[in-house]
Amino acid sequence: MEDKSLKEKVDLAPRSPGVYLMKDAAGKIIYIGKANDLKNRVSQYFTGKDTRPMAPFLLARIADIEFITTATEKEALILENNLIKQHHPRYNVIMRDDKTYYHLGLDPHVFFPRLQLVRQMQNKKARYFGPYPSGLAAKETLRFVLSVFPLRTCRDRDFKLRRRPCLEYQIGRCLAPCAKLIDETAYKKLVDGVLDFLGGRGRPLIADLKKQMAEKAQNLDYEEAARLRDRIAALDHALEKQNVDWAAGRNQDVFGAYETNGHFQLCLLLIREGKLSGKKSFVPVKSQADLNEVVAAAIEQYYDGGADIPPEIIVPVNLPDSKVIEEWLSEKKEKKVILTVPVKGDKKNLLELAQSNARSTWEQQHKKDEQKITALQILQEKLSLEKPPRRIECYDISNISGANAVGSLVVLQDGEPDKSGYRRFRIKTVAGADDYGMMREVLTRRFARSDNLPDLIVVDGGKGQLNVALAVLKELRINVAAIGLAKEERSLSLRNFPSPGGRGLRGGGIKEILPSPCPSPPASAGQAVEEEENVRKAAAKSEDRVFLPRRKDPVYLSRWPHALALLQRVRDEAHRFAVSYHRNLKEKADFLSVLDSVPDIGEERKKALLKHFGSSNIIQSASIEELQKVPGIGKELAEKVKGYFAK
Numbered sequence: 001m002e003d004k005s006l007k008e009k010v011d012l013a014p015r016s017p018g019v020y021l022m023k024d025a026a027g028k029i030i031y032i033g034k035a036n037d038l039k040n041r042v043s044q045y046f047t048g049k050d051t052r053p054m055a056p057f058l059l060a061r062i063a064d065i066e067f068i069t070t071a072t073e074k075e076a077l078i079l080e081n082n083l084i085k086q087h088h089p090r091y092n093v094i095m096r097d098d099k100t101y102y103h104l105g106l107d108p109h110v111f112f113p114r115l116q117l118v119r120q121m122q123n124k125k126a127r128y129f130g131p132y133p134s135g136l137a138a139k140e141t142l143r144f145v146l147s148v149f150p151l152r153t154c155r156d157r158d159f160k161l162r163r164r165p166c167l168e169y170q171i172g173r174c175l176a177p178c179a180k181l182i183d184e185t186a187y188k189k190l191v192d193g194v195l196d197f198l199g200g201r202g203r204p205l206i207a208d209l210k211k212q213m214a215e216k217a218q219n220l221d222y223e224e225a226a227r228l229r230d231r232i233a234a235l236d237h238a239l240e241k242q243n244v245d246w247a248a249g250r251n252q253d254v255f256g257a258y259e260t261n262g263h264f265q266l267c268l269l270l271i272r273e274g275k276l277s278g279k280k281s282f283v284p285v286k287s288q289a290d291l292n293e294v295v296a297a298a299i300e301q302y303y304d305g306g307a308d309i310p311p312e313i314i315v316p317v318n319l320p321d322s323k324v325i326e327e328w329l330s331e332k333k334e335k336k337v338i339l340t341v342p343v344k345g346d347k348k349n350l351l352e353l354a355q356s357n358a359r360s361t362w363e364q365q366h367k368k369d370e371q372k373i374t375a376l377q378i379l380q381e382k383l384s385l386e387k388p389p390r391r392i393e394c395y396d397i398s399n400i401s402g403a404n405a406v407g408s409l410v411v412l413q414d415g416e417p418d419k420s421g422y423r424r425f426r427i428k429t430v431a432g433a434d435d436y437g438m439m440r441e442v443l444t445r446r447f448a449r450s451d452n453l454p455d456l457i458v459v460d461g462g463k464g465q466l467n468v469a470l471a472v473l474k475e476l477r478i479n480v481a482a483i484g485l486a487k488e489e490r491s492l493s494l495r496n497f498p499s500p501g502g503r504g505l506r507g508g509g510i511k512e513i514l515p516s517p518c519p520s521p522p523a524s525a526g527q528a529v530e531e532e533e534n535v536r537k538a539a540a541k542s543e544d545r546v547f548l549p550r551r552k553d554p555v556y557l558s559r560w561p562h563a564l565a566l567l568q569r570v571r572d573e574a575h576r577f578a579v580s581y582h583r584n585l586k587e588k589a590d591f592l593s594v595l596d597s598v599p600d601i602g603e604e605r606k607k608a609l610l611k612h613f614g615s616s617n618i619i620q621s622a623s624i625e626e627l628q629k630v631p632g633i634g635k636e637l638a639e640k641v642k643g644y645f646a647k
Helices: 004-010 040-047 055-061 073-087 135-148 158-159 182-197 202-218 222-241 291-304 321-331 345-380 435-447 463-475 510-515 522-538 559-592 603-613 616-621 624-628 635-646
Strands: 017-023 029-035 064-069 102-106 116-118 127-133 252-260 261-273 275-282 312-314 339-342 391-400 401-414 423-426 458-459 481-491 540-547
Touching: 004 040, 004 064, 004 391, 004 463, 017 040, 017 073, 029 040, 029 055, 029 073, 040 064, 040 127, 055 182, 073 321, 102 135, 102 182, 135 182, 135 222, 182 202, 202 222, 222 458, 252 291, 252 345, 261 291, 275 345, 291 321, 291 391, 312 345, 321 339, 345 559, 391 435, 391 559, 401 435, 423 435, 423 559, 435 463, 458 463, 458 522, 458 559, 463 481, 481 559, 624 635
Parallel strands: 252 312, 312 339, 391 458, 458 481
Antiparallel strands: 017 029, 017 064, 102 116, 102 127, 252 261, 261 275, 391 401, 401 423, 481 540
16 A cells, blocks of 8 residues: 555544554554544654654554544453454564463352362352462462361262262361261351451451360360361461561552563562462563553453452553553452552552562573573584474373373474474374384374474484384485483492491391391381382482484483483473373273263263263163153163163
8 A cells, every 4th residue: 555545544544532453565463552532643653753662663564554443442442452362463562471370269159169270250159269370379279278178179060969978088178068967057167267268367267266166175076176176277377377468458469560672571469468479470572662551461461361350450650541441440340440650658669579570580581591592502512413403393102002092292492382383193003012103103194294394303212213203204205303312220239328327238238227126216117117218219210311313322411401401391291291192092981981882872862861860880770761751861762771781
């Protein structure tokens, strides 16, 4: 499109709120923006009033502009955010956080509720706690809470079908509401305790538990009193750890930012009930945008993704559309939300802490990136490669005596997993436990398409697997470097380890560290047995070997730990990916229902039968009349089922 036509479009732009989409000569959207007055905002690009460093880059590439009007500026903000997620324009700030956020959810309105991990807060009747900075933190909290308050952990469907206590009850981690071993009143006390503890009301909860413990002891119910005593001790210990306290019980999110050479690192501190509950870091972005635009993009994209919205959000700079963002956040939360730029006091201290965390995160990531570059350069040198292996593919095979055999392909791009390149292979042409044949099939299927070739292929195994890979590459005339990575088991002599008394094991061997017939304190015997176990564990030492083509002896990279760790990482990831697929196939085969073989019984009717009777064993002994009571099972089909089992 000519400049004259572009100028005419700008002159005819609407004077209303909306979104503008800037496109390049190929028609691709390169930037999406919002405005309260579209004509006034877009004209600033062409009159030099937009002083952002990004403006000249956009101006040089714009070939067309499209306008979408909205009723309000808030609607424009929502539309802009949705279009950015859809088109991923090159010059917009796209924020990604480095962790998945989790919540703990409990719906007190259901029958015997349970506490569980959730990613999305979809049930409006439920109570949610969090967010937690990682899945590990959330799981640790869940594990602790359930150890103190033994709520059920089974799914609702299993809970309805179960008639007797499961293993969780036997080991003391559930009170078996399924078997009516606890009534609703007592169970509700546990639920209330969970809600109080996770809601930050731990001290009043402990006071109430102490009162209950005294009553139980007075009524001579010492067993229940002891359980309450242990619960109080665990809660006391947990509350002692929560010594970082601000803002007198407020809920706040604090955005800290660090900027250097056009790179932005953002960090978010989560303050819940006045306590620092976690930290989230965003993947650093490189942009010509201003800091306020980066922070605004982070806020819009983060809270639009379902994150918990607190009443107050502390930010490092004034945002250009702060009032619109506050209105949008308040509507999502259904309560008033404010954005604050503090200048003094506790809020300023919190902001400085978030800024410090952002800087520390950037420095750690920068150091990590340098280590990756160095590791790739070392691999290039030590493995005699033509260039640093920026794209590494690793292959592994998983099977049990040839059954449910699978292969896996995982990818490291610049030292980081590229999950879009992961592939799973179900072995089709190889029978029996033939790992070499399976590796050949996987590699042949992968390199039958020669797109996006790697810089280095790693096969999990020694010379045999490497020779298979080299043969496949030669047959397909593909020029890619390949290595084998294998463990070497080396048994160490027990005589190299000292006994507890300072003597070696030579001569007497293991017997010298066992308890003597003479009387000795039990602690010494226990220590001797522990020493023996440590000796046995240390007796097997493994070191990874790297096998190269046309080289007899393996290469050891233990002197270059970062380079070795990179290869071990991709090998372990390939093994994990293969094993998980193998387990899935094996579980499907193991749990294949006998109903799958019954004529005219599809998936829906099978589910209906199992839901009605509970198990295939009960179905086999059911009469035709009982079978007909199942929805979708008529007399003719009931007779087929009964006849099949009669055979």
